[in-house]
Structure formats: structure tokens, C-alpha cells
Amino acid sequence: MDNGAGGGSGGNPLVVWGYGIPKRGKSGSMAALRPGALFFGVKPAIDLVTQGTYGFEAAVWPESPQNFDDIFRILDDNADIVSSYDGWVFDDLTHICEMSLGRWDAAPEATSRGGKHNVFYQYVALNKASGELVARARHASVPFVGFTSHEKEPGYDDDGNFHPGGPDIGTKARAKKMPGWCDIACRFLLDEASPDPWLKTKIFVNPFDKQWTTGDRHDICWTDTPPNLREILRASDYSYDLPRIPGLEWQDEVADEVAAKMAAGETAVAVAKAVAASRSAWLCTDRRHEKWLRWAVQDGIARYRLQLRLAAGLFSDDRLAPVTGRAGRKAPPPPPPPASPTSTEAKASAVASSPRLRPQPPRPRPHP
Numbered sequence: 001m002d003n004g005a006g007g008g009s010g011g012n013p014l015v016v017w018g019y020g021i022p023k024r025g026k027s028g029s030m031a032a033l034r035p036g037a038l039f040f041g042v043k044p045a046i047d048l049v050t051q052g053t054y055g056f057e058a059a060v061w062p063e064s065p066q067n068f069d070d071i072f073r074i075l076d077d078n079a080d081i082v083s084s085y086d087g088w089v090f091d092d093l094t095h096i097c098e099m100s101l102g103r104w105d106a107a108p109e110a111t112s113r114g115g116k117h118n119v120f121y122q123y124v125a126l127n128k129a130s131g132e133l134v135a136r137a138r139h140a141s142v143p144f145v146g147f148t149s150h151e152k153e154p155g156y157d158d159d160g161n162f163h164p165g166g167p168d169i170g171t172k173a174r175a176k177k178m179p180g181w182c183d184i185a186c187r188f189l190l191d192e193a194s195p196d197p198w199l200k201t202k203i204f205v206n207p208f209d210k211q212w213t214t215g216d217r218h219d220i221c222w223t224d225t226p227p228n229l230r231e232i233l234r235a236s237d238y239s240y241d242l243p244r245i246p247g248l249e250w251q252d253e254v255a256d257e258v259a260a261k262m263a264a265g266e267t268a269v270a271v272a273k274a275v276a277a278s279r280s281a282w283l284c285t286d287r288r289h290e291k292w293l294r295w296a297v298q299d300g301i302a303r304y305r306l307q308l309r310l311a312a313g314l315f316s317d318d319r320l321a322p323v324t325g326r327a328g329r330k331a332p333p334p335p336p337p338p339a340s341p342t343s344t345e346a347k348a349s350a351v352a353s354s355p356r357l358r359p360q361p362p363r364p365r366p367h368p
Contacts, residue, residue, distance in 0.1 A: 020188030036086030055291030087144030166213035226302035258300025
């Protein structure tokens with residue numbers, strides 16, 4: 001079986017890309033989806049999310065990769081080890097791209113034989129490396145591969161071509177192309193109206209939006225999706241294996257309880273208080289118990305919201321409503337080209353102000 005590190009004919013993993021500004025729940029959602037996944041990133045930062053929010057310690061590779069070469073070396077030199085995990089999470093790819101670009105720009109290959117600096121070399125190298133990484137992810141022998149990154153706003157390039165917003169991975173063109181390899185490409189946003197009392201964010205997905213690159217092959221996510229990747233996959237028609245941490249299998253029972261109470265008309269806050277009150281003695285025995293119970297309650301809130309979405313059906317008013325596609329700020333139009341002088345006065349002024357255009361005295365002609 002292919003080990004996933006060589007990009008051959010390996011497995012068929014689920015590939016998810018979550019992007020957004022920092023502290024929007026991207027890493028936490030990946031960890032909650034696959035608690036047994038191996039993280040590639042900064043261990044202290046990942047520990048703060050997994051231990052501080054969910055009450056478990058995620059597996060983090062001892063070396064924090066700083067560039068694409070580091071990632072490929074780790075995957076190649078430790079193929080058997082990394083393939084034994086329940087998935088891979090690269091957190092975050094924006095940092096990897098920034099460090100790699102700086103490294104390539106300073107590489108000897110970026111200087112021609114004549115000593116001229118080739119500013120485009122770094123971007124050619126980025127296209128090659130980023131393409132190789134998503135190809136390896138697509139054919140990895142682990143069941144899940146996740147990417148997180150910051151977001152790059154919509155905008156125009158130097159040639160006036162518009163590029164929608166997406167992951168911040170060095171160039172606008174790559175931000176548009178690379179998510180196409182993923183099964184889910186989603187944007188994490190603030191959501192003050194979220195019924196989840198602990199997490200005021202949401203997942204934005206609208207494949208028809210012209211401003212942001214997003215999509216979901218399961219056709220579950222929409223512009224106001226609960227930021228819970230595990231519950232999104234559970235609600236899909238595909239039978240995913242979504243294991244809990246051993247000993248925490250009871251979380252699904254609590255999630256069902258929460259979803260049922262909310263379906264009966266109770267608010268998320270009221271349900272959360274009732275669930276905690278019924279387990280008050282158990283909560284006091286370990287600080288982690290509160291985090292585990294909150295995790296289960298959050299799954300239940302997301303489960304209820306997804307159940308409502310699915311129950312409405314494909315022919316609901318919400319599904320049939322025109323897609324507005326408004327997310328974030330609209331990119332400004334490119335600046336107009338400078339107007340050429342049309343009058344004699346304007347031309348004379350341009351000539352007078354430009355040393356290169358001023359009339360020059362005639363040069364003496366050599367005698368024949």
C-alpha cells in the first residue's frame with residue numbers, strides 16, 4: 001500500500017481546507033473532527049487549542065516545519081510513522097508559504113549567470129511545491145488531510161485581472177486553484193447570532209459566490225453553517241467513520257439529547273444548563289469533564305441546526321432563493337489608466353515637465 005508520502009496511487013482521504021483570519025476556530029474544528037490526527041505545526045499553539053478547549057492532547061510532530069522542503073522531508077523520511085495516524089493536519093500553510101518564498105528568493109537559483117535577480121523564481125517554485133503538497137494529500141494513505149491558513153481578500157493583480165478571495169498561500173492565483181483539490185474549502189467567520197454560547201463563529205460556503213473561493217462536495221455547507229466539521233460529515237450521505245476519543249463515546253448520546261431538546265423548543269443556553277445540572281457531581285471530579293461535556297453539547301447544537309437544514313429539503317425557500325454571494329468587502333476596481341493629453345497646451349506642458357522630452361539642441365554633424 002502506498003504510504004501517502006510519495007504522491008502515488010495511495011488511499012482516498014477526505015481533504016478539507018479551512019481558512020479565515022486568526023482565532024476563528026479553524027484548528028479546533030480540525031482537531032475535534034479527527035482527535036487521532038497528526039498535526040504539523042507549532043506544538044504550544046496546538047496544545048492551547050486541543051487541551052484548553054477540548055481537554056485532550058493532540059499528536060504533534062516534534063519538528064515544526066518551516067517550509068515546504070521540511071514538510072516533504074518529514075513525510076519521506078518517516079513514511080511508516082506518519083501513515084499510522086488517523087489523519088494529517090497542516091497548521092498553518094500561510095506561514096509555510098511565507099517562509100518558503102523568502103528562502104527561494106534568496107536562493108542562488110534566483111540569480112541568473114549575469115548576476116540579475118529573478119523575482120519570479122520564488123513564485124515558480126511556490127507553484128511547484130504547493131501543487132506537490134496537495135497532490136500528496138489527495139493520494140495519502142490516511143483517511144483525512146486538513147489544511148488551515150489565513151485568508152487573502154479579493155483583489156486585482158498588476159494586469160487588472162480579478163481574483164476572488166481565498167487561502168493566503170502566496171499568490172492570488174494559487175488561492176483560487178489549490179482549494180479545487182479539496183472536498184471542502186470553507187471560510188471561517190464571526191457570527192454573533194450563533195446559538196452556540198461558547199463559539200460565535202460560522203463556516204461560509206457558497207460555490208457561486210464571486211468574491212470568495214469555497215465549496216463542499218457533500219452539498220451540506222451553506223453560508224451560515226455551524227463551524228463543526230465532524231457534524232457536517234455526519235450529516236452527509238457518505239458513511240464516514242468518525243471515532244470518538246476512547247472513553248468519550250458517550251458524547252454522541254449527549255449530542256442527541258441536546259438536539260432533541262432544542263427540537264422540542266428549548267434554547268441552546270437552557271439545554272446546556274440542564275445538561276450540566278444533571279451531571280453536576282461528575283463535573284466536579286475533573287476539570288476536563290467540563291470541557292468534554294461542553295464539546296458534546298456543542299456537537300448537539302450543531303447537530304440540531306444541520307437537522308433543520310436537511311429537514312427543509314432541497315426545494316425549501318432557502319435553497320431556492322437567489323444566491324446573493326455577498327461575503328466580505330467587494331474588491332475595488334482597478335485604477336483607470338492615466339489620460340493622455342489631448343490639447344496643445346497639455347502636450348506642451350508634458351514636454352516642458354519632462355527632461356527627456358524637452359527639445360534638445362542639434363548635435364554637430366561630422367564633416368564628410
